Amino acid sequence: MRLFQRVGFLQYGAAVTLLLSLFLGYNLFYGGKDLFLPGSSTKGHHQIEAQCDVCHVKPFDTDDSMQQACLSCHSDGLEKARDTHPMKKFTDPRNADLLASLDATQCVTCHIEHSPEVTGQFGVTLPADFCYYCHQEIAEERPSHAGFEFNTCGNAGCHNFHDNKALYESFLAKHIEKPALLSKTRLRVPNAFAVWQKRNPDVKPLTADTHNGEAIPGIQPELIAAWHSSVHAQVGTNCLSCHAEDSMQTNSANPILRNGHDLSVESCSDCHTKQVESFKQGLHGMRLASDLPPLQVDQARLPMHDDAAHKTLTCSSCHDPHKPDLQFAATQACLGCHADEHSQNYEKSAHAALWRRELSGEIDAGAGVSCASCHMPRIKKGKLVSVEHNQSLTLEPNSKMIRPVCLECHGLEYSIAALSDRNLIRRNFSGAFDSTHPSFELVRERIAAKKAQKQRARATNSNQ
Ligand code: HEC
Ligand code: HEC
Ligand code: HEC
Ligand code: HEC
Ligand code: HEC
Ligand code: HEC
Ligand code: HEC
Numbered sequence: 001m002r003l004f005q006r007v008g009f010l011q012y013g014a015a016v017t018l019l020l021s022l023f024l025g026y027n028l029f030y031g032g033k034d035l036f037l038p039g040s041s042t043k044g045h046h047q048i049e050a051q052c053d054v055c056h057v058k059p060f061d062t063d064d065s066m067q068q069a070c071l072s073c074h075s076d077g078l079e080k081a082r083d084t085h086p087m088k089k090f091t092d093p094r095n096a097d098l099l100a101s102l103d104a105t106q107c108v109t110c111h112i113e114h115s116p117e118v119t120g121q122f123g124v125t126l127p128a129d130f131c132y133y134c135h136q137e138i139a140e141e142r143p144s145h146a147g148f149e150f151n152t153c154g155n156a157g158c159h160n161f162h163d164n165k166a167l168y169e170s171f172l173a174k175h176i177e178k179p180a181l182l183s184k185t186r187l188r189v190p191n192a193f194a195v196w197q198k199r200n201p202d203v204k205p206l207t208a209d210t211h212n213g214e215a216i217p218g219i220q221p222e223l224i225a226a227w228h229s230s231v232h233a234q235v236g237t238n239c240l241s242c243h244a245e246d247s248m249q250t251n252s253a254n255p256i257l258r259n260g261h262d263l264s265v266e267s268c269s270d271c272h273t274k275q276v277e278s279f280k281q282g283l284h285g286m287r288l289a290s291d292l293p294p295l296q297v298d299q300a301r302l303p304m305h306d307d308a309a310h311k312t313l314t315c316s317s318c319h320d321p322h323k324p325d326l327q328f329a330a331t332q333a334c335l336g337c338h339a340d341e342h343s344q345n346y347e348k349s350a351h352a353a354l355w356r357r358e359l360s361g362e363i364d365a366g367a368g369v370s371c372a373s374c375h376m377p378r379i380k381k382g383k384l385v386s387v388e389h390n391q392s393l394t395l396e397p398n399s400k401m402i403r404p405v406c407l408e409c410h411g412l413e414y415s416i417a418a419l420s421d422r423n424l425i426r427r428n429f430s431g432a433f434d435s436t437h438p439s440f441e442l443v444r445e446r447i448a449a450k451k452a453q454k455q456r457a458r459a460t461n462s463n464q
């Protein structure tokens, strides 16, 4: 009280303001920028929210530079998804009038940030019935749609705004009579190692005594043995392919890696460029792409195991660099961190039972379903089958998972129905569910109607 009287009210206010602005100013330039966030960020971006300038490229310029920022990270994905509503659809003068009510050329028309009170699923910040603006006539064009509400177009597993690759009518029609379970249920098997061996017939596997890591502090005989039995020793990748020779003495607990980088991700990138790139595009690796330290488990919003709180996400989270084991990486590694209901129910599922039988050699390689089978699909390009390391790519909307994953083993209607059932996802696909989907009823009706129309036409022709 005495201090207050001596300094006087005005000076006191000025002092507080000064301190506050020093504090905020310091944070603006040297860290803690999230103090300036107007609200929490979407679940897709919260890992990179501290790096304001990846989106706010130029201060006070909201539209174009921000639009370019969105595209710099998302245009590949939207292109791969064959976006149903790409910008060029709207620059077509015939559609210009549609933009009067909703400017669909700008990402931020539908996806603003830091506004949890208006943010719905998939980071959409418009009410779910916005399709109405441009598709008012749908009930006239398609009488089958007459009773539908506009907030159901995108919420019932029928249509997406961007990615309709597994939902186009012609695609549904083509797959309409497929059974729930196909006669052959198998995924392709990654073969990069075999392809590499074919291309490099002259490289001899390294023997245990040809390792070049004598100078690395802290070597244990088990470590040499692990490396010697690994794929890396067979392809001639020696200790110093990953570890930096010059800086090895300085840090025995974690010998600094090649190129002076201390992250396992960078030491792998010379030889595994594709995996590193795709890893950085998903939620697991996106912080690295924005020059932030790797994701630490306690920064997650999803439920995780307490004892994993201090683990970070790099290549070594799933692959022991001295003895990578792809089967361990495909489920056990994931379950060391993830503790949500869906993940924890996996072991009880029919898919997990198949996976255990694959591990024990009872059924063919590829016939089991691991976490990675669904979240890190195997991609075939020419003769090479490799693994997609962006685990966000097939996640949302989940119909993205249908073509690269489910359709290898299941029919389309069964897959769409399963993925539209939130409870079934929570149970990790165990047990009974309604395995039919309304989209297929509509397609069946249309096929029947077209058939009837043809028959009528044929009848009138033959009467003439
Ligand atoms: C992933 C992209 C992204 C990141 C990262 C990001 N923002 Fe934003 N921010 C947006 C978008 C999108 C909007 C909405 C723009 C609009 O409405 O036109 C926005 C709006 C804002 C607004 C205006 C809010 C309002 O209510 O009008 C402020 C202030 C802001 N951001 C601050 C920050 C700060 C500070 C950071 C870093 C700590 C940050 N943002 C990081 C995308 C981002
Ligand atoms: C630095 C790269 C980067 C930038 C810049 C960026 N994003 Fe993203 N965004 C991501 C990643 C990574 C994800 C999470 C994985 C995914 O869903 O593909 C994501 C997720 C999303 C999602 C899904 C959110 C959810 O909750 O499911 C939307 C929508 C989105 N971004 C829109 C935008 C828009 C609009 C902008 C521009 C304002 C933008 N992004 C800028 C990388 C970026
Ligand atoms: C007219 C509204 C609208 C506009 C404009 C829009 N989106 Fe979306 N976006 C959606 C809706 C709705 C979803 C929810 C999933 C769906 O229906 O495809 C979505 C989902 C997404 C997702 C997550 C799902 C996915 O398919 O990857 C990303 C990422 C995304 N949008 C990025 C963008 C970017 C980048 C732009 C600008 C080039 C953009 N969106 C423009 C409505 C819009
Ligand atoms: C800003 C206007 C606009 C909005 C909003 C809009 N659309 Fe569209 N949509 C179009 C245009 C334009 C076409 C192309 C029409 C054509 O080619 O005949 C189209 C086509 C489609 C198609 C057919 C795609 C194809 O190639 O077969 C589907 C499905 C669709 N929209 C679903 C939706 C859904 C679901 C929503 C809401 C989540 C939505 N649209 C919101 C303008 C819009
Ligand atoms: C494929 C790349 C790679 C090869 C080959 C490799 N290392 Fe490592 N090593 C790493 C990485 C990455 C780490 C850091 C581990 C982490 O991120 O947790 C590491 C850590 C270590 C450590 C610290 C203790 C530990 O286990 O984490 C020692 C000691 C070590 N390596 C010795 C060796 C020796 C000796 C060889 C050769 C016989 C070798 N390394 C071959 C990548 C490699
Ligand atoms: C000097 C090149 C080189 C470096 C550096 C390197 N690798 Fe490899 N690695 C290979 C080759 C070659 C193969 C066999 C072909 C393939 O799978 O791509 C391989 C295979 C693998 C496999 C598959 C194993 C299997 O059973 O098929 C994994 C996982 C792997 N590496 C992880 C890593 C990680 C993690 C790092 C960084 C810590 C790393 N590699 C660094 C060359 C390298
Ligand atoms: C070292 C811990 C760790 C390991 C190992 C791990 N994850 Fe994650 N995962 C995370 C964290 C942390 C997040 C971010 C969650 C968040 O931001 O709320 C995440 C996010 C995800 C997401 C959500 C992605 C999105 O775009 O919303 C999926 C799916 C996922 N992980 C699947 C897997 C699978 C499959 C494996 C094994 C092949 C795996 N994870 C291994 C820690 C881990």
Ligand code: HEC
Binding pocket: 190, 192, 265, 268, 269, 272, 275, 276, 277, 279, 284, 313, 314, 315, 316, 317, 318, 319, 326, 329, 330, 331, 333, 372, 373, 376, 378, 385, 386, 387, 388, 389
């Ligand atoms: C979330 C866990 C996870 C992380 C993190 C991860 N991987 Fe993988 N990786 C896997 C799984 C699982 C497989 C095998 C999947 C299968 O067989 O279906 C695999 C396969 C591989 C393969 C062999 C198959 C192929 O893609 O050709 C290589 C090489 C590889 N990973 C390298 C890396 C590198 C380098 C990094 C760091 C950028 C990395 N991985 C990060 C889980 C992970």
Ligand code: HEC
Binding pocket: 302, 331, 334, 335, 338, 340, 342, 343, 344, 346, 347, 351, 369, 370, 371, 372, 374, 375, 395, 396, 397, 398, 401, 419, 425, 428, 429
């Ligand atoms: C048969 C395919 C399949 C298998 C097997 C599977 N998942 Fe999923 N996973 C999905 C689908 C589909 C979603 C839901 C996407 C959505 O939100 O619609 C999902 C969602 C997730 C999410 C995000 C959860 C959230 O609330 O956002 C995580 C994390 C995840 N899975 C991890 C795992 C892990 C770890 C395993 C293995 C223990 C696993 N999944 C096994 C298909 C699968």
Ligand code: HEC
Binding pocket: 181, 185, 186, 187, 349, 350, 351, 354, 366, 367, 368, 369, 373, 374, 401, 402, 405, 406, 407, 408, 409, 410, 415, 418, 419, 429, 430, 431, 432
């Ligand atoms: C490698 C093949 C394979 C893949 C990929 C696969 N499944 Fe399955 N799935 C099976 C087999 C085989 C069964 C039957 C197992 C049994 O009855 O023992 C099954 C069973 C199911 C069941 C019934 C489980 C029960 O308890 O009755 C559902 C639901 C299911 N799968 C959904 C999906 C979805 C959704 C996807 C894609 C995200 C998917 N599956 C991917 C092979 C696969």
